[in-house]
Amino acid sequence: MNFASPTPKDTKGKRVGLFVTCLVDLFRPTVGFAAVKLLEDAGFELEVPRDQTCCGQPAYNSGDKDDAKALAKQVIKAFEGYDYIVAPSGSCTGMIRKHYPSLLADEPEWADRAVAVAGKTYELVSFLVDIAGIEKVSSHFTGTVTYHDSCSGLRELGIKDQPRKLLASVPGVDLKEMKDSDVCCGFGGTFSVKYPDISNAIVSKKTKTITDAGAGTLLAGDMGCLMNMAGKLKRDGSAIQVRHIAEVLADMADGPAIGEKSGR
Amino acid sequence: MEITSPDFKKNASEALADTTLQRALKNVELGFIGKRQDAVDALPEFEALRDLGRDIKTHCLKHLDVYLDEYEKKVTASGGHVHWAETAQDACEIVRDICRSVGARTMTKGKSMISEEMQLNAFLEKDGMEVTETDLGEYIIQLRGEHPSHIIAPAVHVTKEQVEADFRRAHTQLDPNRNLDDPVSLLGEARAVLREKYFAADVGITGANFLVAESGSSVIVTNEGNGDLTQTLSRVHIVLASIEKVIPTLNDLDVFLRLLARSATGQEQSVYTTISTGPRRAEDPDGPEQYHVVLLDNGRSEMLGTDFEEMLRCIRCGACINHCPVYHAVGGHSYGWVYPGPMGSVLTPSLIGVDKAGHLPNASTLCGRCESVCPMRIPLPKMLRHWREREYERHLNPTPQRWGLKGWAYFARRPRLYHQTMRFGMRLMKYLAPQTALMRRLPAAGGWTKHREFPAPEGKTFQQLWAERQASNGQTKGDAA
Amino acid sequence: MSKPHDNKAAKSAILGKIRRSLSAVGAVADPNRETARAEVLERLASKPLGIVPKRGEVGAYEKVAMFMDYAERVSSTTARIASYDELPGAIADYLRAHNLPQSIITGSDPRLAAVNWQSEPQLERKIGPSDGSDLVGVNHALGGVAETGTAVLASGPDNPTTINFLPENHIIVVHADDIAGNYESIHDRLRDLGGKAHMPRALNMITGPSRSGDIEQKIMLGAHGPRAVHVIVVG
Numbered sequence: 001m002n003f004a005s006p007t008p009k010d011t012k013g014k015r016v017g018l019f020v021t022c023l024v025d026l027f028r029p030t031v032g033f034a035a036v037k038l039l040e041d042a043g044f045e046l047e048v049p050r051d052q053t054c055c056g057q058p059a060y061n062s063g064d065k066d067d068a069k070a071l072a073k074q075v076i077k078a079f080e081g082y083d084y085i086v087a088p089s090g091s092c093t094g095m096i097r098k099h100y101p102s103l104l105a106d107e108p109e110w111a112d113r114a115v116a117v118a119g120k121t122y123e124l125v126s127f128l129v130d131i132a133g134i135e136k137v138s139s140h141f142t143g144t145v146t147y148h149d150s151c152s153g154l155r156e157l158g159i160k161d162q163p164r165k166l167l168a169s170v171p172g173v174d175l176k177e178m179k180d181s182d183v184c185c186g187f188g189g190t191f192s193v194k195y196p197d198i199s200n201a202i203v204s205k206k207t208k209t210i211t212d213a214g215a216g217t218l219l220a221g222d223m224g225c226l227m228n229m230a231g232k233l234k235r236d237g238s239a240i241q242v243r244h245i246a247e248v249l250a251d252m253a254d255g256p257a258i259g260e261k262s263g264r
Numbered sequence: 265m266e267i268t269s270p271d272f273k274k275n276a277s278e279a280l281a282d283t284t285l286q287r288a289l290k291n292v293e294l295g296f297i298g299k300r301q302d303a304v305d306a307l308p309e310f311e312a313l314r315d316l317g318r319d320i321k322t323h324c325l326k327h328l329d330v331y332l333d334e335y336e337k338k339v340t341a342s343g344g345h346v347h348w349a350e351t352a353q354d355a356c357e358i359v360r361d362i363c364r365s366v367g368a369r370t371m372t373k374g375k376s377m378i379s380e381e382m383q384l385n386a387f388l389e390k391d392g393m394e395v396t397e398t399d400l401g402e403y404i405i406q407l408r409g410e411h412p413s414h415i416i417a418p419a420v421h422v423t424k425e426q427v428e429a430d431f432r433r434a435h436t437q438l439d440p441n442r443n444l445d446d447p448v449s450l451l452g453e454a455r456a457v458l459r460e461k462y463f464a465a466d467v468g469i470t471g472a473n474f475l476v477a478e479s480g481s482s483v484i485v486t487n488e489g490n491g492d493l494t495q496t497l498s499r500v501h502i503v504l505a506s507i508e509k510v511i512p513t514l515n516d517l518d519v520f521l522r523l524l525a526r527s528a529t530g531q532e533q534s535v536y537t538t539i540s541t542g543p544r545r546a547e548d549p550d551g552p553e554q555y556h557v558v559l560l561d562n563g564r565s566e567m568l569g570t571d572f573e574e575m576l577r578c579i580r581c582g583a584c585i586n587h588c589p590v591y592h593a594v595g596g597h598s599y600g601w602v603y604p605g606p607m608g609s610v611l612t613p614s615l616i617g618v619d620k621a622g623h624l625p626n627a628s629t630l631c632g633r634c635e636s637v638c639p640m641r642i643p644l645p646k647m648l649r650h651w652r653e654r655e656y657e658r659h660l661n662p663t664p665q666r667w668g669l670k671g672w673a674y675f676a677r678r679p680r681l682y683h684q685t686m687r688f689g690m691r692l693m694k695y696l697a698p699q700t701a702l703m704r705r706l707p708a709a710g711g712w713t714k715h716r717e718f719p720a721p722e723g724k725t726f727q728q729l730w731a732e733r734q735a736s737n738g739q740t741k742g743d744a745a
Numbered sequence: 746m747s748k749p750h751d752n753k754a755a756k757s758a759i760l761g762k763i764r765r766s767l768s769a770v771g772a773v774a775d776p777n778r779e780t781a782r783a784e785v786l787e788r789l790a791s792k793p794l795g796i797v798p799k800r801g802e803v804g805a806y807e808k809v810a811m812f813m814d815y816a817e818r819v820s821s822t823t824a825r826i827a828s829y830d831e832l833p834g835a836i837a838d839y840l841r842a843h844n845l846p847q848s849i850i851t852g853s854d855p856r857l858a859a860v861n862w863q864s865e866p867q868l869e870r871k872i873g874p875s876d877g878s879d880l881v882g883v884n885h886a887l888g889g890v891a892e893t894g895t896a897v898l899a900s901g902p903d904n905p906t907t908i909n910f911l912p913e914n915h916i917i918v919v920h921a922d923d924i925a926g927n928y929e930s931i932h933d934r935l936r937d938l939g940g941k942a943h944m945p946r947a948l949n950m951i952t953g954p955s956r957s958g959d960i961e962q963k964i965m966l967g968a969h970g971p972r973a974v975h976v977i978v979v980g
Contacts, residue, residue, distance in 0.1 A: 020726050022676070026690050027719065029726035048730050050683075053676040059669060061630060061649060063656030067673035074677065151631035184589045188629025194665065195627055196711035197277050201593035202629070203716070231716030234702050259719035261701040288961070295962030309796050316796055323788075329763040330778060330785040336756075342944070348755035358750055400968060401959035417959065424960050447960045455969060459877065478789055479944045489910050489955040489970025496906050496947070507759065512788050514932040519795035521928065532815065533893040533952040536970070541944035549852075549874040550907045551900060551946050561759045568766035 011132050016044040017082035019075070019096070019121070021089045022054040023223035024244075028258065031223065034250035035088045035124050042132045049078040055087075057095040060103065061189055072100050073110060076117045084131070085121040088246050089222050090153020093123040098156050123153055124246055125221055129162040136169030139251035144174045146215035147245070148206070148229065149182045150222040163221060163245050170248060178213035187228035203232045210240065217257070219245040230258040265383055265411050267616055269600035272623035276594040288423050289595050292414070296586035299530025300637065307526065317523050318641045320516050321577035324508075325568060331477045331510045332559065338480025342542030344555035352382040355560045359384060359469070359502060360391050362556055366500055368393070368466035372458075374484065374491030375399040376471030376504045377415055377580060378560055380602045381615070384469075384504075396461045398490035400454055407434045413596030415603065416528050416582040421595050424450065458490070468498030468552065472505035473579065474520060475557070478513040481541040482557060485524055485534045492538055501540070501552035506560045508576040514539075520579060523639035528581040563615050571650040575610050577640040584634035584644060590627055599624060606634035606644045613651050622660050625651035683727050690721040794929060801892040801926025808891045809978055812924045815894025819953030820966060821974040825921075828979065829856065833865035835977050836916060840868075840881065843973070845914060850879040854903040857885055857918070874905035875912055882908035882971075883916040887948075888923035888931050889978075895952045896976060897931050899945035906947050910955075915971035917951065921980035 016039055024031045032048075039046050056071030075096065079085045087093045097118045104114040128134040145167065153159040160182075167173050186192065186202025206229060210218050218233070218240055220226050230242035241257035268275055279285055304310045324331055336346040347362075349355035355378075363371065371393055373379065385395045385406075397406040401419035405412060407430045412418030419427075428444045431453055444450055462468075470491045472482040482503045484491045495501040511517060517539075525531040544551030567573055585591050585605030596604035601621070603611050609624035618625075625648040634644045655661050675682040697703045702717035712718055724732075764778065775781055803811065813823040826835050840847055848869040851857050862870055875882055884904040886896040896917045900906040909915060925931055928950075935944065955970030966972055 025726040026686055027721040029722055029724065029729050032726035032730070048727070050727065051679045053679050053682045054672075056676075059673050061652065062665070062669050063649070063652030063654070063661070064669055064673065065653055065656075067669070067677065070677050071673070074679070151629070151633070155632040155636050182633075184629050184631035184633065186589065186629060188631065190665070190669075191627075191629045193711040195273070195276070196714050197280055198590055198593050198627065199629075199711075200715035201280055202589045205589075205592075227719050228716065230719050231702075231712070234717040234719070235715065256701065259702050259717060291962040295958065307798060307800075309798050313796050320795075326767065327781050327785050328767075329760040330781050332760065332763075334785060334789065347750070348752055348759055350755055350758055354750065354755065361750065398969065399959070400957045404959065417962065419959050420962065422960075427960055447963060448965055450960055451957060451965050451968060455967070458969065463877065477785075478792065481944055481948075487955065488957045488959075488968035490968070492906070492910050492947075492949070493969055496910065507763075512785070513792045514935075515792050515794055515929055518797075518928040518932070522796075522798070529958070531952075532819075533895055533950075535819070535951065535953050535955055537895075537950040537952075539944065539948040539950075540946065541948075542946060544946055545901070547902050548900060548946055549902050549905045559759070561762070565759055565762035565766055568763060569768075570766070 012043045014044055014083040016046050016084045016086050017079045018046055018048045019052060019055070019079065019085055019087035019092060020048060021087055021092045021223065023227070024088055027227065028223055028244065030252060030255055031088050031244040031246050034244070034246035034252045035086070037250040037252065038124065038128060038137065038246060039086060041138070042128060042134055047082070051078040055092040055095045057092065058189055060095065060099060065103070069103055072103055072114065076100070076110065076113050080113055080117050083120065084127065085117065086124055086127050087121070088124040088244065090123045090150050090157055090159055091222050091224060093121055094152035094156035096121040123157055123159055123221065125166060125249070126157060126159045126162045129165055134166070137166055137249045139170045139249055140172050141170050141248050141253055142172040143217055144176050144215040145217045145219050145248065146176050146178045146210060146213040147181060148178070148185060148210070148218065148220040148225060150220050150225045151184050153221050154182055159221065166249050167245070173248065176213045176215045178209045180209055185225045185229050187224045189224065192228060203228055207232045207236065207238070211238065215240070217241045217243060219243055219248060221245050226258055234259045265380070265601070267601050267620055269612060269616070269621045269624060272598060272600055272627060275598035275600060276627070279594040279598045284423055284426070285421055285595055288421050289592060292420055292586055293592055296530060300527060300583060300586070303526040303530045303532060306532070307522070310526065313519060313522050314639050314641055317519050317639055318577060320511065320519060321640055324511055325573060325576055328507065328510070328568065331512065332507060335475055335477040335480060335510050338477065339542070339557055342480050344480065344542045344557060347556060347558045349558055349560045352560065352562050355382050355504070355558050356384055356387040358558050360388060362500065362502060363388070363393060363467055366466060366554070368500065370394045370465050371467045371469060372396050372398050372461050372465040372494045372498065373468070374470035374486070374494045375402055375418070376469065377412070377602060378471065378504050378506050379469065380411060381562060382560070396458070396465070398458050398461065398494055400451065400488060403454055403458065404430060411597070411602070413604065414582060414585060415580050421597065462493045462497045465494070465498045467500045467502060468494035469502045469504060470495050472503050472509055473524065474517055475505055475510040476514055476517055476539070477510055479541055481539045483517060483537065483539050485521070485537050487535045489536055492536055495540060496551055498552055500554040500556065501543070503540070503557040504560065505557060506562070507564055524579055524581050527583040527637065527639040567614050572610065572614050572647055574642050575607070575614065575647060577642055578607055578611070579640060581639060583637040583639065587633045587637050589629065589631060589633070606648070610644055610647045610651070618651055618654050618658070619660060622655050625655070683725070687725055687728055690723065690725055693721050694723045696720070797927045797929055798892055803891070803926065805921070808924050808926055809921050811891040812889045812894055813976070813978060815891065816953070816976050817894070819894060821894065821953050821976050823976045823978065825978040829860050830864070832860050832918065832977065832979065833862050833868055836883065837865045837868050839916065839975055843914070845881055848879070849881045849883045849916070850875050850908060850912065851883045852902060852904040852908060854885040857883070875907040877911045879912045881914045881916065882912035883918065884908050886917050886919040886923070888925055888934060889919045890928055890931060891924055891926050892928070893952055895950050898949045898951065900947040900949070901945055906949065909949050909951065910970045913967070913971055914973045914975070916975045916977060918977050918979060921978050924978070
């Protein structure tokens with residue numbers, strides 16, 4: 001696979017449609033606002049189409065092609081007018097970029113539109129680095145962090161260096177790499193509910209490597225993985241804070257971490 | 265072997281609770297992954313070789329009938345025999361008939377996964393044959409009455425203490441007070457016991473990693489040398505190969521040889537690559553008098569031209585298995601048939617039916633690590649999804665799952681209703697976990713909360729907050745009306 | 746008793762299924778497979794070279810050094826001598842150093858037959874295939890491959906296959922001129938020897954001593970084949 005970064009282009013004034021993702025919308029709006037801040041700081045004109053819900057991945061991965069196609073069309077309709085579509089998730093981005101074109105390949109009135117949307121959809125952090133050419137973000141954070149490479153972002157989109165590059169630009173961030181950061185956390189969408197015991201075995205290995213890294217905060221770029229790892233760490237009574245990387249990059253990491261109570 | 269794939273969940277739970285097995289499984293992660301990466305890093309051409317390997321296999325599959333025909337001609341020209349078997353049963357009968365024709369009673373066997381698919385040992389033993397597996401791992405599991413739990417490391421689920429107990433139980437002719445603490449002594453004992461078997465065997469069976477059409481050769485790639493002793497010391501050599509093993513030329517073989525060992529064990533090359541062509545020649549002082557190849561279809565020809573055709577590129581290196589987090593957790597026997605891990609989860613439904621093997625394509629996080637290491641670039645996650653589609657179309661997946669999914673899709677396909685409902689839903693969830701921001705129980709997600717907390721939502725949805733912000737800014741941008 | 750196997754019928758059934766499956770997706774606009782056969786025959790005749798690692802594309806001197814280096818990395822031992830005259834001495838030295846009896850078995854390879862074995866009067870040399878009772882076997886390789894330190898041996902009376910596998914210690918003699926950069930060169934040599942891919946019954950590509958990782962994935966040497974491989978490069 002070729003993950004060569006495109007050359008940063010003139011991005012000033014380009015219109016970005018934010019694909020919020022359902023998990024961010026429902027569980028962690030903070031990540032959505034962090035994405036808004038990062039994109040606006042980068043000079044984009046940002047909009048949040050109201051007619052968005054879910055990218056269709058749960059249906060797609062469960063073999064329900066009809067619903068997956070319907071949701072793909074809904075996303076395409078809502079977003080095809082933008083210059084770029086950006087999502088704070090490698091997994092949803094992977095769905096749009098890598099799977100919409102094949103999903104709709106045999107529907108003549110949609111095939112080209114799917115390819116067009118796929119071609120301008122990006123995951124937030126890699127978009128900032130590869131497309132917007134951002135070298136550093138204006139944020140600060142004090143503490144040690146460790147970063148989990150979520151599977152879709154890593155293997156479908158080649159996201160590996162970009163988050164580390166931007167994290168390194170935040171004064172006060174001390175990155176302590178965990179072992180096997182590229183190994184799945186065991187979430188896998190409905191897998192975690194369908195095969196809870198296997199999912200638990202996998203996330204237990206993951207939380208051990210997280211704990212062994214000795215960092216105070218765990219970061220990743222996908223809410224599904226984050227909720228899975230946070231849920232396990234909390235069940236085990238761990239004090240490690242879990243956050244989406246956008247919160248740290250956007251200087252919005254002062255609220256409660258994932259699974260921590262508000263109003264402190 | 266009994267198919268237990270429908271019981272995957274139960275098998276997996278038992279495997280997770282088996283502390284001995286869990287100890288043994290750690291060796292998969294430790295023994296293969298780092299070595300593969302080092303070997304790959306040491307060969308700059310590796311990624312290009314993967315592309316080429318894929319393309320050669322694709323070419324072979326599109327011309328499979330012709331290559332098999334050409335291959336047969338060369339085997340015949342070199343004095344060998346090709347036997348065609350549509351089913352596993354046919355293949356077993358062919359082997360039995362060859363054995364009967366030479367009055368064979370004893371047989372040694374090198375590693376062959378399709379012999380597992382054929383259940384050959386049980387078939388021949390019923391006919392009165394004594395069959396001895398000679399690969400150390402295969403020998404161990406034969407003594408244990410088990411089946412391989414990994415396609416290249418069949419006894420990876422067994423600890424050395426268990427091997428010691430098996431050897432003491434089986435090798436009663438040896439001094440019961442002998443010391444077997446050291447794995448080297450276990451290896452030595454197996455070597456001595458099996459040496460006698462090679463010399464006594466009438467027939468030697470091996471698998472084939474490749475069949476070369478150019479020369480009519482079969483190729484085995486091994487480390488122990490058992491496959492070579494098996495085929496050199498028996499009067500009759502029988503090669504078991506499935507039809508997709510044929511490749512065009514020796515030059516193509518070299519492409520695969522550079523991929524296979526590196527992907528499998530992380531070796532630059534396996535110790536023994538043996539290219540066998542026909543029986544012993546008039547002037548040869550050793551080698552088998554007869555050379556037979558059994559070509560097995562067993563459903564493969566029907567995979568061509570389907571969504572699963574690409575699976576036929578598989579060269580059985582085991583890299584996908586070695587890198588699979590699910591395999592690491594539950595081991596190979598949980599999968600309930602011959603082929604475990606990602607490649608097994610794609611292949612098994614093709615060969616025994618998705619109605620029996622339906623769990624397998626579902627029991628994956630689709631993390632994609634398998635595809636990222638597959639030397640043949642087989643899109644394993646894509647094919648797992650294809651099986652899920654077949655299952656969904658045939659209503660084979662459990663009803664609660666279907667309804668859960670349908671319910672979600674119902675709302676997701678109606679954005680206005682969705683936003684209203686979710687607004688309410690998130691407020692309710694937040695209300696249920698006011699103190700902790702965590703939920704120990706969650707309706708319809710018991711699987712999740714059995715082992716994990718469920719992080720509660722922050723409260724309002726992003727869309728709600730965004731609408732509020734836009735309203736206070738006096739604008740409603742992006743609200744597609 | 747089942748009916749006897751009809752091999753012809755089984756073959757046409759399998760090939761028929763393959764053709765049906767391929768044509769079902771329109772891959773075959775070629776019902777008699779004439780185009781397909783022509784493509785296959787062309788490819789078998791042209792034998793296109795795949796991707797040959799740059800690693801092996803070095804001068805003759807480096808090739809030999811690389812061959813010996815890779816052989817040692819896989820736990821073989823190596824020695825280099827100037828000519829066949831030194832072979833008996835090199836073998837005798839190896840046997841002494843490893844506390845082995847001065848006794849070897851070899852085939853009738855003319856290069857070994859031409860050696861003056863009398864230069865080591867203690868060294869006993871049996872000729873023929875091994876029956877498993879020999880501790881040390883000596884075979885002459887057809888060639889070596891630098892890219893992985895692999896020795897290539899052809900079966901036959903000159904170098905019986907049993908000698909490669911039965912004795913606990915295997916000494917492989919290879920001439921420096923026969924060390925190639927890559928596997929493809931060795932295949933070419935085989936084709937040159939006997940026309941179109943004239944293959945010996947067994948072509949053994951050997952990369953180090955026999956080993957197994959089947960007990961807890963820890964590699965141990967000396968599984969079923971030799972525990973030790975010693976490679977002597979001549980020239």
